[in-house]
Amino acid sequence: MPFPSSEAEDALHQRVLAGDPVAPADLFAHFVEPLMSAIQHDLRCDHENARDSSIEALFDYLRSPSIYSPDRGRLCTFLTQIAKHKAVDRIRARSAEARREQEFSSLVEVRESAPNERMERSAEAQKLWQKIEQVVQDERDRLALALILDGERSTDALAETLGIKAETPLERQRAVKRHRDRLVKILERLGEKLRDE
């Protein structure tokens, strides 16, 4: 499906500016598919990224349509640029996430292969656990970390280990999440440090 003609684009832009209630729906009908094709062709990104980036670009434009100036080029070029930036941002974010997950999983593997009593089995694993112990001084935190590394997801189990006494289940859940995020951050930092070493 190709982009609309230059005249059709201008007319649509004028309708958007004038607050025509149906113009946004028409904009989606005419632009999402060609935008997706353009991004997939140029960036070789996946369908989901192309779709979400195209949709986000259109919502950006619809939030403040006056940011587009017809004197500076066609609307399709303007929207494609926004969508491409969004697609590239998503690709970068996914790469960073994948890297963090890899670092985190390397620590999980260490932990899984050598939980407390079995640590002696591997000198390397023991060394790594010692590094965790150096960083995490609090015994409750260490136990919670051990649970997290073993895949424990129960709020109650973590709350008990961390000694959290909250008045309501919601407060308890929030407190556990706060502690969990803090501990995972510590692991992430340790993962980065180990990777550098």
Add this chain to the structure above:
Amino acid sequence: MTNRENWLESAARRAQRATWSLGWNLTRLAELEGTSSRELAAELNCDAATVQWLFLCRSPTGERFAEDVERIASRFSLDVKRLAGLIRRADAVTALAAWGHDASEGILVAARDRQDDQEKP
């Protein structure tokens, strides 16, 4: 699912967060009344895809309300009275919800001020 159905669903979902859209108002209404998009479609006597297209329309406002509603109804072959009634109800609950939120915020601020006063030596 066709390509269009796929992106239309995503776009309609995204419209629920765009305050200018009909999707925003209709979602607040559905949340507060506990209705589903299927029930919304039944009320308008249309299919689910039409409701998704409605979500992507700009919300009718002010003096142009009647004209805007007519334009939307005509574009999607909907009953103009039913659509107008639904949008007015959505506007009302959105306004009430915003008022309720502001009011509860005010109560919280007052409660905090009172607590602060009591804690002062």
